[in-house]
Amino acid sequence: MRYFQYRSLPDTFDQDIYIWDVDKTYLQTNFESLRGLVQLFFEYSIDKRSLPGAKELLLELRRGKELPPLFFISASPVGLKKILEGKFLLDGIQHDGIILKDYRRLRKLLGKFRIKNNFSYKLLCLLTHRLKMPSLSTEILFGDDYERDADVYTLYADILNQAVDEKALKARLKSEKLTRREQKKLIEAALKVQKSTPVSNVVRKIFIHLVRNKEARAFDTYGDRLMATYNYMQTAALLFEMGKISKMGFRRVASSFELKYPKDGWTLKKSLQDLKDRSLISSQTFEELALWK
Structure with missing residues (x-):
């Protein structure tokens, strides 16, 4: 994992931070097949296509005098950084940082080489990012249902809310069939985050963009904190109601x-x-x- 931060927030910052996934949430990325995965390395920024309404919504979230903080988390390899940030530039999206996957570092850190199952990677990214943010800040998360963003985001939110202790977290990570090294690193990061988080309900909302043609009501079990939407017109309406x-x-x-x-x-x-x-x-x-x- 490689963390690139372009903006430092004051310690007293107590407003929302937007955290977006990239593939299938912002970009129409084809990694369902080996051919699609290989093609990613030969695309230019101009070849990348954003999902309908994603660019427009991101631009609206950044409007205002204070420029609400916006960070991206991606499982794309760090070698695609210039391509992705070139796409942000073409779309007019100003961002404050991005986390990308460094396979060599990640293998040393977690002892596992995963391409498609990014459960442990995304959770570690969120926890690592949180440790670099002001302790009083809150977050709004954006993901999709292609993989398991709803599960990762919800577990992350529960960790921040002190709703999961070390024993429960260890059992949960074990049920995900993570290696001992993965479990150890995630538990260490989670405990650090819990110790440095003085506020409750840090994750205010989780938005899941539906790309697998699932019924939105299938996500009702996650509670009111998570909202599943069929398009970014719906997400925009929800953010309007929130005053964002x-x-x-x-x-x-x-x-x-x-x-x-x-x-x-x-x-x-x-x-x-x-x-x-x-x-x-x-x-x-x-x-x-x-x-x-």
Whole structure:
């Protein structure tokens, strides 16, 4: 793992930090096949394609005088750093740091070489990142359902919330069939994070972008902290209700689906109605956003 941080936050910072996964959350990455994996190393920044609405939503999250902190966590190899950051530049996205996978260092650290199962890697990234952030800061996490972001993010949030002690964490990591070295490193990092975290409910929200055609209600078991969305129009609506983006910001995200991206059946009204049916937005928010045209 290689950590690149471009912005230092003051120790007194007590606002939200946005943490985004990259592949399948921000970028349309094809690593389902060996051919797709190999192709990643031959793509230029201009070849990368962001998911519909992802770029527009990221731009809205960064609006404002204080530039809310934005960090990326990726399982892409560190050799793709220039390509990924070139894509950020092309999309106009300013970010404050990124974590990338360094296979040599990771093998020394965790004693395991994993390509697709990134459970231990992502959890270690989140814990490592947390140790570098102000202790009073809070977080909003963005991932997808291609792998197991919901499980990793929820476990991470429970660790920060002191809801998982050392014994319970060890049992959980063992159930994930992690090596002893992986378990040891993660437990050490988790205990350090718990010791340095004086506030509760650090992870305010977890957004999971659905890419496997699963039903959103399948994620109800994770509780109110996690919200599964079918598109970034829905995510934008939820962030509007949280007060994280403006009404005009929501309009810009929603407009991009009409003007730039292929139609997939998820219209503005259908997207908002689904959120209302799942009791994720109020009737007032539904009316306010559905009738903006």
